[in-house]
Amino acid sequence: MHAIGFDFGSVYTKAVLLDADRNVDLICYAKKGFDDRKAIDNFFEQVALRLPGARFYAGAAGIDAGRSGGLLAVNAIISIAEGIGKLHPGARSIIEIGGHTSKFIVFGDDGAVSDFSTNDACAAGTGSFLEQQSRRLNIDIGELSRLSTTAARDATIAGRCSVFAKSDMIHLQQRGTSIEEICYGLCIAIARNALATLLRGGEPLSPVVIAGGCARNEGILRAFAEMLAGQGDCKPVRSAYPGLEGAAGAAIVAAASGGETHTLEDLRRSVLAALMSASWKRATPRAAASCCLERA
Numbered sequence: 645m646h647a648i649g650f651d652f653g654s655v656y657t658k659a660v661l662l663d664a665d666r667n668v669d670l671i672c673y674a675k676k677g678f679d680d681r682k683a684i685d686n687f688f689e690q691v692a693l694r695l696p697g698a699r700f701y702a703g704a705a706g707i708d709a710g711r712s713g714g715l716l717a718v719n720a721i722i723s724i725a726e727g728i729g730k731l732h733p734g735a736r737s738i739i740e741i742g743g744h745t746s747k748f749i750v751f752g753d754d755g756a757v758s759d760f761s762t763n764d765a766c767a768a769g770t771g772s773f774l775e776q777q778s779r780r781l782n783i784d785i786g787e788l789s790r791l792s793t794t795a796a797r798d799a800t801i802a803g804r805c806s807v808f809a810k811s812d813m814i815h816l817q818q819r820g821t822s823i824e825e826i827c828y829g830l831c832i833a834i835a836r837n838a839l840a841t842l843l844r845g846g847e848p849l850s851p852v853v854i855a856g857g858c859a860r861n862e863g864i865l866r867a868f869a870e871m872l873a874g875q876g877d878c879k880p881v882r883s884a885y886p887g888l889e890g891a892a893g894a895a896i897v898a899a900a901s902g903g904e905t906h907t908l909e910d911l912r913r914s915v916l917a918a919l920m921s922a923s924w925k926r927a928t929p930r931a932a933a934s935c936c937l938e939r940a
Contacts (some may be wrong), residue, residue, distance in 0.1 A: 645701060646690070647785040648911065650715065651723070652918055655772060656680075659687050660741070660891040666730055666899065670694075671888055681919055692841060692908055699905040703898030705890040707918055714914045716903065725749050725757045728853050729894030731884045736849035739838055739868070739880070740889070742860035743771040748842035750849060761842050764930045764937075767806060769837030771858045776806055777830050779822025780813060781823060783859070792828040792863025799829035804837055815906035828881040831863035858887035869875025 647666070651658040657680040660917045661670040670690055674683035704715040705723035718726075724747065728738050738749040745762060746769065754757035763769070799821050802808035809830070816826055841843075852872070858864045859882050868880040883889055906914070 645702075645899070645905065646695060646698060647701040647895040647899040649702070649704075649723075649891040649893065649898065650704040650918070651890035651894065653743055653887075653890070654706075654754065656743070656887060657684065657919070658888050658891040659684060659896055660885075660888055660912075661687075661691055662892065662895045662899070666886060666896055668731075668892060671885065671891075673887060674766050679810065681916075684915055684919070685891045686715070688908055688912055698908050699907055700911065701895065701899040702906050702911055703894035703904070703913070704898075704918060705894045714906075714910070715918065716898045716901065717892070718897045720890060721747065721749060721762075723890040723892060723893035724750070724855065725893065726858070726881065726896045727889035727891070728855060728884075730892065730896055731889065732851070732881065735807065735853045735881070737852045738855050738889075739842065739848065739852060740855040741770055741834065741838060741864065742856040742887070744857070746838055746894065747769055748838075748848070750914045757898040761844075762818070763838075766861040767833050769841070771856070773806055773809070774830060774858065774864075777809060777813065780810060781826065783823075783827075788830070789828045789861040789863050791824045792831045792861075793821070794882035795828035797825055798867075799825040801826070804841075807834065818837050822914075825913060828863055828867070830860065831867040832871070834851060834864060835852060837869035838868075839871060845877045846930055848872070848878060852878060852880050853883050854880045855883040855886060855889050857887035859883050 645833050647662045649660045655676055657674045659672040663669045671689035672683055702715050703718045705718050705720050726738055728735050736751050742748040748761045750759040775785055778785050801812045854868050865882055872878045884933040
């Protein structure tokens, strides 16, 4: 039986359809705003065309059980770990940089989560921080990613506070620092902040997977590779589906539970209830709506 997972994040709403072998078949990645419901509706329409009349296991991350609309609520750490465990068998640790939070997860020798840490007190050093700074540079996040890969070096920018970052960027621009170096400096700031706050100076076990929406950014991957270069054979690996690990993991947990199954109409009602829940509506007012619906 197929399984569907949802992740109601602070910036993006995500959905993943897994086939009977728990491989990713269809994905939906929609920025919070006016169109995320439309994107989810399009996702359901595509599922209905492929699997008319089917029933599904279904789970959701990013929401508590009392507001999940009947979906199996899955803890964020467990959902990400299960998702990466399927997408990257053999991974020993995860650095996940999301829209407003970041996480570090360690797998034990038995493949189960043995330790974790989170940073959800401040959005500095996360995806929303990077988007905020890209707007200050009058470029989109895709251009920031491209420019950061061409920089000869990184400019020094504070990554723990957006106010200090803005001050650093103004000073750098006044000095004539190239936009490429500023872009890469922002990526280095995020990597440095993650290693300092999540790992507290420790070393991730290898292989380490860089996950979350920020893993889509080439500059972030370059930054982590540079920051981890001196730590033995620790080479970061990009998640196969950046930002969708939690949704995939929620689907895997729901299927493994062997519990209640749902029709697509059941799921539409449940997701509508979750989308209307105030518990996770934390997107910033300036977050523009956009979506991505793909066959995996």
